[in-house]
Amino acid sequence: MSHAVEPGSVRPGGRTARVRASVLRAAGDVLAEAGFTQLDLADVARRADVGKTTVYRRWGTVTNLVTDLLLDMAEQSLPRADTGTLLGDLTANAQLVQRTLTDPRQAALFKAIIAAATGDTRTAQALHRFYDTRISEWAPCVEQAIERGEVPADTDAREVIRAVSAPLYYRLLVTAEDLDEATADRAAQAAVVAARAGAYRQRTANAS
Amino acid sequence: MSHAVEPGSVRPGGRTARVRASVLRAAGDVLAEAGFTQLDLADVARRADVGKTTVYRRWGTVTNLVTDLLLDMAEQSLPRADTGTLLGDLTANAQLVQRTLTDPRQAALFKAIIAAATGDTRTAQALHRFYDTRISEWAPCVEQAIERGEVPADTDAREVIRAVSAPLYYRLLVTAEDLDEATADRAAQAAVVAARAGAYRQRTANAS
DNA sequence: CCTCTAACGGTACTGTGGTTCCGTTAGAGT
DNA sequence: ACTCTAACGGAACCACAGTACCGTTAGAGG
Numbered sequence: 001m002s003h004a005v006e007p008g009s010v011r012p013g014g015r016t017a018r019v020r021a022s023v024l025r026a027a028g029d030v031l032a033e034a035g036f037t038q039l040d041l042a043d044v045a046r047r048a049d050v051g052k053t054t055v056y057r058r059w060g061t062v063t064n065l066v067t068d069l070l071l072d073m074a075e076q077s078l079p080r081a082d083t084g085t086l087l088g089d090l091t092a093n094a095q096l097v098q099r100t101l102t103d104p105r106q107a108a109l110f111k112a113i114i115a116a117a118t119g120d121t122r123t124a125q126a127l128h129r130f131y132d133t134r135i136s137e138w139a140p141c142v143e144q145a146i147e148r149g150e151v152p153a154d155t156d157a158r159e160v161i162r163a164v165s166a167p168l169y170y171r172l173l174v175t176a177e178d179l180d181e182a183t184a185d186r187a188a189q190a191a192v193v194a195a196r197a198g199a200y201r202q203r204t205a206n207a208s
Numbered sequence: 209m210s211h212a213v214e215p216g217s218v219r220p221g222g223r224t225a226r227v228r229a230s231v232l233r234a235a236g237d238v239l240a241e242a243g244f245t246q247l248d249l250a251d252v253a254r255r256a257d258v259g260k261t262t263v264y265r266r267w268g269t270v271t272n273l274v275t276d277l278l279l280d281m282a283e284q285s286l287p288r289a290d291t292g293t294l295l296g297d298l299t300a301n302a303q304l305v306q307r308t309l310t311d312p313r314q315a316a317l318f319k320a321i322i323a324a325a326t327g328d329t330r331t332a333q334a335l336h337r338f339y340d341t342r343i344s345e346w347a348p349c350v351e352q353a354i355e356r357g358e359v360p361a362d363t364d365a366r367e368v369i370r371a372v373s374a375p376l377y378y379r380l381l382v383t384a385e386d387l388d389e390a391t392a393d394r395a396a397q398a399a400v401v402a403a404r405a406g407a408y409r410q411r412t413a414n415a416s
Numbered sequence: 417c418c419t420c421t422a423a424c425g426g427t428a429c430t431g432t433g434g435t436t437c438c439g440t441t442a443g444a445g446t
Numbered sequence: 447a448c449t450c451t452a453a454c455g456g457a458a459c460c461a462c463a464g465t466a467c468c469g470t471t472a473g474a475g476g
Contacts, residue, residue: 015471035326111326115323128384176332223443
């Protein structure tokens with residue numbers, strides 16, 4: 001097991017960082033233009049003006065590259081809203097997600113990652129962690145709503161946030177129906193109504 | 209343009225049908241065991257006791273094979289429920305979907321198809337048609353609920369059905385959270401509550 | 417400024433996914 | 447039953463994604 005260390009981890013500055021940035025940018029380009037299946041490491045290397053060997057050494061597989069792309073994106077997180085009402089906050093969240101999934105570049109990336117996660121455990125973990133932190137960032141909206149008495153006290157905050165995203169991702173991946181602002185608003189509205197009615201109460205408290 | 213005809217379409221009976229069945233079964237096996245990325249046509253041919261050439265001639269790519277698998281599955285459609293209440297019907301639907309996505313074989317197939325559809329237009333079309341018919345089968349539940357006065361008259365029936373599935377698929381593909389009966393019940397419950405509150409009214413009538 | 421080596425990158429190589437060729441098998445029509 | 451050919455299947459073949467090798471470049475530390 002002479003697995004040594006990952007290339008790029010010992011000297012992460014200077015040239016190494018430039019190469020990484022250049023490769024990730026090129027990979028994003030290919031993804032947006034041609035999609036996941038067309039992503040070929042040699043091609044990425046060419047576009048990034050980087051040696052093919054380097055790309056294979058540092059990423060090795062398409063899946064790893066896509067995962068790294070996700071981690072890179074995870075760093076720029078957008079702050080949650082605080083509009084004073086649950087509907088306002090969730091609408092802001094829904095629209096943020098909607099805009100993300102409508103942007104060609106980001107949509108392609110998310111599709112690629114989700115497709116890759118389907119068949120690779122490590123990618124799946126990265127994906128779950130990504131959404132875990134995103135959901136944690138927005139959950140306080142629901143907690144505030146609980147304090148304001150808008151929804152039952154035992155509401156599962158994270159589940160409400162997921163309920164907002166679910167229909168949007170469903171459209172992106174499964175249905176390919178229009179994904180516009182109205183859809184986002186509707187998703188937020190439905191989540192609020194359901195939450196008020198107690199549909200997202202903690203399971204443990206829900207033993208009939 | 210000597211595209212002739214698709215092999216298997218002129219003489220669809222007898223041996224041809226046997227080969228198709230055998231290959232699809234083998235493909236399903238691989239999918240369930242090892243996932244989409246491991247699906248290699250030569251391997252499928254070996255397992256199906258069929259010539260590698262045959263598989264390449266008739267399907268050509270992994271994507272085509274997976275699409276064919278979906279079409280094959282689309283033929284056995286399950287009838288919708290009719291329990292007398294919207295909640296009852298949607299719960300039945302949610303549990304049906306939940307059971308499907310929990311079954312290892314079917315879950316793997318759906319993941320594979322959705323992943324493939326991500327990067328291939330033809331597969332995407334097949335996928336959309338599949339869900340289109342499924343949704344059409346269940347939409348009457350909502351229409352009956354409209355007649356009973358359970359939900360507003362201008363409720364978008366198909367959107368309600370989609371709302372039931374969305375959180376389940378979201379879990380399957382994005383979140384990997386538990387996907388049990390309680391989740392299904394909750395999805396149905398949330399959809400009903402939101403529908404009653406008018407969250408799924410037709411857009412055209414919703415111009416503020 | 418000099419050294420040391422992590423990381424890069426060109427070239428040559430290899431294994432395998434996919435194709436081509438052509439002979440064989442077995443349904444469908446008469 | 448006999449014929450005709452769609453469809454199958456083995457084997458040789460090929461292109462190219464992925465690997466191995468090794469010399470070169472450029473950050474980091476003294």
